[in-house]
Amino acid sequence: MSVDEPQFLEVGVEPNARRIAYLHQPPPAEGGTGLIWLIGLKSDMFSTKATALAEWAPKAGFGLTRFEYSGHGVSGGDFLKATLGDWLEETRAVFKQVTSGPQVLIGSSTGGHLALMLLRDLMRNDPGEAKRIKGLVLIAPAWDLTEDLMWKKMPPEAQAEVMNNGVTYQPSEYGDPLPITKVFIEEGRNHLFTGEMFDPGRPIVILQGLQDPDVPAEHTRRMRKVINPDCIELIEVPDGEHRMSRPQDLELLYKAVNKVGGGGSTAGEA
Numbered sequence: 351m352s353v354d355e356p357q358f359l360e361v362g363v364e365p366n367a368r369r370i371a372y373l374h375q376p377p378p379a380e381g382g383t384g385l386i387w388l389i390g391l392k393s394d395m396f397s398t399k400a401t402a403l404a405e406w407a408p409k410a411g412f413g414l415t416r417f418e419y420s421g422h423g424v425s426g427g428d429f430l431k432a433t434l435g436d437w438l439e440e441t442r443a444v445f446k447q448v449t450s451g452p453q454v455l456i457g458s459s460t461g462g463h464l465a466l467m468l469l470r471d472l473m474r475n476d477p478g479e480a481k482r483i484k485g486l487v488l489i490a491p492a493w494d495l496t497e498d499l500m501w502k503k504m505p506p507e508a509q510a511e512v513m514n515n516g517v518t519y520q521p522s523e524y525g526d527p528l529p530i531t532k533v534f535i536e537e538g539r540n541h542l543f544t545g546e547m548f549d550p551g552r553p554i555v556i557l558q559g560l561q562d563p564d565v566p567a568e569h570t571r572r573m574r575k576v577i578n579p580d581c582i583e584l585i586e587v588p589d590g591e592h593r594m595s596r597p598q599d600l601e602l603l604y605k606a607v608n609k610v611g612g613g614g615s616t617a618g619e620a
Contacts, residue, residue: 370444382451387399387456388461434534492565547576
């Protein structure tokens with residue numbers, strides 16, 4: 351099987367069963383550290399950053415697992431019916447069933463939110479599995495996606511459309527208008543980082559472009575109010591935009607992964 355030929359994992363039960371596509375490269379050395387790439391909204395596992403990581407990871411001694419949430423790429427499921435809870439279930443299934451040994455979660459935008467959600471979920475419900483997570487590397491993390499970055503930014507007429515019709519379509523610089531559904535917004539309120547401060551107990555390195563209009567820098571800075579700031583290292587890139595996929599951005603990403611992951615294995619440095 352080609353390394354770029356997806357495998358599939360069945361997640362959930364009918365009527366909400368989903369077929370989730372993933373690609374898995376084990377670490378080059380037994381017992382080495384793996385990376386898990388969590389995609390952004392409406393992205394896929396063949397984006398610029400994902401493919402760059404796939405080329406870089408084995409040279410640096412890391413494995414890499416990447417996958418697509420339901421309603422994305424070649425995974426099954428209907429985007430209009432999807433929720434953050436579904437994507438958390440899929441992320442947890444990939445983590446538990448596809449990976450083994452120590453892992454670093456790398457989340458881009460919405461993937462940053464899901465990386466934090468997975469860590470919190472495992473720390474609460476499966477601490478043995480949570481111990482496998484060495485740390486997180488987040489790129490423009492949309493840690494308050496549904497409330498702060500979606501619902502509160504909608505004009506009143508769009509909010510009314512969501513409540514009355516169940517969906518609104520918002521303009522997107524990345525392609526077709528983005529559908530935002532009532533179920534996505536309402537279910538997303540189950541996954542907010544509010545109330546008691548969350549202590550991840552491991553390092554979180556964040557790369558944030560200061561020219562990012564989608565996940566503004568101030569949104570990322572506010573993470574320190576809800577997540578233990580002692581665990582957070584925030585690297586702000588003055589000319590960086592949302593995608594952070596230029597060669598110089600990728601170099602920052604590799605350095606952050608090496609810092610959190612400890613170089614993958616004794617065999618690999620890059």
